[in-house]
Amino acid sequence: MNIFWRELKAGRKGLIIWSACMVLLIASGMGKYTAYSSGGASGELFNQLPSTVKALLGMGSLDVNVMSGYFALLFLYVELTAAIHAVLLGSSIIAKEERDKTAEFLMAKPVSRSTVVTFKLLAALTNIVVLNLVTLISSLVLVSIYNKGQDITGEISYFLWSMFMVQLVFLSFGALLSAWMSQAKSSGAAAAGVLVGSFVISKITDLSDRLSVLNVLSPFKYFSYNRIVAGEGLSPGILILTVLLTAGLSALTYYFYGKRELDIG
């Protein structure tokens, strides 16, 4: 348990900064809502954009003139931010003992490597839950300030649920990379690279339906925005698969960290 508290304390400042950035992102995003929803000319303008441009802007077939559609557009960036946080946290929380050369201190204590991984992952999990809750609350508050139409609390909750699943996948993926790569220090860069790659894939598959098989490589595409906007929630099958994916990535993290040749001194 001491490792858990130690990690929470060490990550506190970072978490506060990420949370503040998240609130700012949502606040500045919602501030632009009036420009989209004022109706008339601008609404028409968006509808007339070519579908590829809309896809690249993240609108797809969403109707950004209503709050749920607009939130979905904004949510893309919120989710991307949370995913970056999760993947960097996952890789650094494992890698930092070797990076800061404290592995020799920690591993000479009466703890097994899997205990270390367990408490570190739990601490990271706590971090992503906090960031998720901050995002949820600030979304609900800020949306209610600007929303003049239908209440979208349910939709926002589903969006944030889906974000939590995406956070889980990226967290466990980041942890796996740092447990597996022989140079733990470079795992953060590799993890960020993979994340950008998966984001780009999600944009490419927006452009053409024929590439939709690639969506399996992009957690951003696991939960359909359109489905949430339509009020249908999250697909239970995909939820289960995402949980299984996270479990698999975590199990591999334990496996590789257990066998790992620690880089000491």
Place this chain on the structure above:
Amino acid sequence: MTVIELNHLTKHYGKSRGIRDVNLAVEEGEIFGFIGPNGAGKSTTIRTLLGLIYPTSGSAAVFGRNCTEHPEIRKELGYLPSEVFYYDNMRVIDLLNYSASFYKKDCTKRIRELAEMMDLDLKKKIDDLSFGNKKKVGIVQGLLHEPKLIILDEPTSGLDPLMQQKFFELIAEENRKGATVFFSSHILSEVQKMCSRVAFIKEGEIIKLERMSTLQESSYKRISLESAAAIRKEDFSLAGVSHLEVNGNAAKFIFKGNINAIMKAITAVELRNLSVEEPDLEEIFMHYYVKED
């Protein structure tokens, strides 16, 4: 009872670093010296013993158990690494409390005692400490839970002579209370005062394991002589002679063996001067460590 047991322990990594077929047994209550130059494999041996890294082959056990399979055995063990790195944002006391939290016993009193003894400011940030003071943090961290086995890897580097003295007293005191000490160093003279046995490691292999008393009593002699005529190297090329230096009429060397044999060789030359001395352990040590050409 055997506290540390290494059986054919081998670890290859990198290109040249590593250890080969290391066999050691350290008994309860002894202070065991582990001597070798930098890069000989001392730290590798210790890290493999602690389960920080895994052996290529062979086995290592502490109190009869392997540290990787039974990490809880490390409760009885205090370790001071050769280079100390700690979580920078912590104060000394935070780090020590964190370290103590792994042992499930109250170490507050012992932390105060040790810090006072080592003259260590508990409120300082670890970031701001000098190398020597970080080393002190390492010492307190390794001893605060009163371990039964203390493993020290180059413990005195960075400590001033006064602190070294205090540190040795501290270790001797722990040993009196029953702790076994495994003391790695590249300086033989600092362990010769306290160790009961010493193993020499060179290029990853144990080359000698001896009782300290045997080492000190062994018939090593440092012989220097001057003669009336020029000395030839061949005059002293007999078994037991090492480090032979011939310089015109003067010669000096280290001899181990039957004293009568060397006396015969010496009397064969016309002597002007002769001295026979006990070499200090440093010289015996060099004798093991000079790389063969």
